[in-house]
Amino acid sequence: MTEIILELKKLRKNFGGVVAVDHMDLTVESGSITSMIGPNGAGKTTIFNLITGFLKPSAGNILYRNTDISGMKPHVIARKAIARTFQNVQVFPQMTVLENVMVGRHIRSKSGFIISVLVPPFCRREDKKNRTDAEKWLDYVGLGHESDKTAGSLSLGNQRKLEIARALAMEPKIILLDEPASGLNARETVVMGRLIEKIRKMDITVVLVEHDMELVMDISDQIGVINFGRCIATGNPAEIQSNPEVIAAYLGE
Amino acid sequence: MESGGFTDFLQFIFMGLQRGCIYALVAMGFNIIYSATGVINFAQGEFVVLGGLMMVTLTTGFGLSIVFAFLISTLFVTIIGILMERCTINPVKKPTVLRLIIITIAVSILLKGVAMIIWGKGSHYMRHFSGSDPFVIAGATILPQTLWIIGILGVIVVAFVVFFNLTMTGKSMRACAINRDAACLAGINDRNMVMLSFALSAGIGAVAGIIVTPIIQMDYARGALLGLKGFGVAVVGGLGNSLGAVIAGILVGVLEALSGGYISSHYMDAIALLILLLVLFVRPSGLFGSSEASRLKEF
Numbered sequence: 001m002t003e004i005i006l007e008l009k010k011l012r013k014n015f016g017g018v019v020a021v022d023h024m025d026l027t028v029e030s031g032s033i034t035s036m037i038g039p040n041g042a043g044k045t046t047i048f049n050l051i052t053g054f055l056k057p058s059a060g061n062i063l064y065r066n067t068d069i070s071g072m073k074p075h076v077i078a079r080k081a082i083a084r085t086f087q088n089v090q091v092f093p094q095m096t097v098l099e100n101v102m103v104g105r106h107i108r109s110k111s112g113f114i115i116s117v118l119v120p121p122f123c124r125r126e127d128k129k130n131r132t133d134a135e136k137w138l139d140y141v142g143l144g145h146e147s148d149k150t151a152g153s154l155s156l157g158n159q160r161k162l163e164i165a166r167a168l169a170m171e172p173k174i175i176l177l178d179e180p181a182s183g184l185n186a187r188e189t190v191v192m193g194r195l196i197e198k199i200r201k202m203d204i205t206v207v208l209v210e211h212d213m214e215l216v217m218d219i220s221d222q223i224g225v226i227n228f229g230r231c232i233a234t235g236n237p238a239e240i241q242s243n244p245e246v247i248a249a250y251l252g253e
Numbered sequence: 254m255e256s257g258g259f260t261d262f263l264q265f266i267f268m269g270l271q272r273g274c275i276y277a278l279v280a281m282g283f284n285i286i287y288s289a290t291g292v293i294n295f296a297q298g299e300f301v302v303l304g305g306l307m308m309v310t311l312t313t314g315f316g317l318s319i320v321f322a323f324l325i326s327t328l329f330v331t332i333i334g335i336l337m338e339r340c341t342i343n344p345v346k347k348p349t350v351l352r353l354i355i356i357t358i359a360v361s362i363l364l365k366g367v368a369m370i371i372w373g374k375g376s377h378y379m380r381h382f383s384g385s386d387p388f389v390i391a392g393a394t395i396l397p398q399t400l401w402i403i404g405i406l407g408v409i410v411v412a413f414v415v416f417f418n419l420t421m422t423g424k425s426m427r428a429c430a431i432n433r434d435a436a437c438l439a440g441i442n443d444r445n446m447v448m449l450s451f452a453l454s455a456g457i458g459a460v461a462g463i464i465v466t467p468i469i470q471m472d473y474a475r476g477a478l479l480g481l482k483g484f485g486v487a488v489v490g491g492l493g494n495s496l497g498a499v500i501a502g503i504l505v506g507v508l509e510a511l512s513g514g515y516i517s518s519h520y521m522d523a524i525a526l527l528i529l530l531l532v533l534f535v536r537p538s539g540l541f542g543s544s545e546a547s548r549l550k551e552f
Contacts, residue, residue, distance in 0.1 A: 052438065078440035090435035092428050102421070103428040107440035109421045130421060170439060 005030040005174055005205050011060035013046055020046040022229040028207060033200050035208040035216045038226035044209040045087060048176050052084050053077040079107050083167035084176040089159045093152030097143060100151050100162055101134035104169030137165040141195060157188045174205040181212045193219055225249065260392035265514040266507060271399040273506020274406040278461035279483025280490060280498035282454040288430040288493045289450035292353045296337065296361035298480025300458025302368055304330045305471035308463045309377040319382055327459045334455025338448045361476065368473040376470040402464050409457065410499055426450065485529040491542020501540060
């Protein structure tokens, strides 16, 4: 039996009277690609915000490798090797592409402020290592030739790749991708799909929120369908495509 | 001393450089905290005063060497900066920029009061770092202390550039200033970065106070005007832009000295504020600031 890396148990989040996520149960197997689909406003991004600590759950638990991480601070959760990208890309526009990825190395670098001031040679050696690591990840996502540009000058598609490179530089065990294909053209979407499969091959678990059904059906092992904050169905792509409840939610029957 | 047109001019320039470097250091202190939090720290002037007064006590009172006293004074004020952040900024439940600014005003009043109790109301004298016999250049005189001030500003600017561009911690601080959410997601503890910004800012303020004390004689109430000038310089240079602060600091210092010399020394302080007003009218984001950087930051 494969190991469960992430488990949502009866997760609930309400903003005042508005219930965004309710009784949400989902298990994610280690090394899989799990997609969450559902209409806009179904609560998918809220679930990501709960997992990464930007929101605190109103009730329920989030188990990551059998420890409860619900309610922890974002930077603490990030240090547990959970990485994430955003629906509207969040890069550091004024910094160079390379520096953006180096920031992702933050949790993997040992030298804090004191060491970087007092022990320059050690710090420089580590800086060099961070730099080559960052270059490696840029090559991996196909941005190696853009490293000296400022991140703000990249196209949207490349900013998404940059965000993924920064996330990968953290050497995550699990990566949450929030609509990585939105705003990309057909060709860029295919490239993105290949990149996601490449990430899974490195034994990094992928959780995906995506509207592009072709991409989702193509690469997912498991799909969870979210509607009105609840998970109404889970299964492999074939099961989901023939599930009457899912068809009803999507076609409004 | 003979006095000619050019000699006078050069003399004013020297004087302006000396004042300008101090303004630049104070402004850099404002910028570090502003970049990290979007807050103007009104206790910045108090950091300068504490640095100066501590230096006086250690050198004159305890007879420590200049170098040793310099390090201890800077460390002392840096710790004050860290304490200020941990005790008054960090515990705030719902931090808004306005609330935090009001807190910094309170801290400045507190620090000023404590400084008055410890060091009294009088001015404190301190000997110059390396003698007070001026060098004569083309008839104009320049104090060795002025050269120290210019040199130390230079060292700090270089250290600054290296820290923020070549170290991981520096990069993380920049990342946090640009996009706090994305920085947290990369595992950066944003609250620690805020604390570090207060530490650095207090340290730079202390250095400014230490190097200026032999020239201006420090007293507990100096902070307000030094802080105001530094703030003006930070705005003129573009808030958050430290290179802009250095250029603006020297510009304001020199213009002040020239107007003091050629118009009237009574209006010297007014000139700095007049420049501030003009810049705010013509270029609200500062001479070197981008309009993007001048947008209001969320804490």
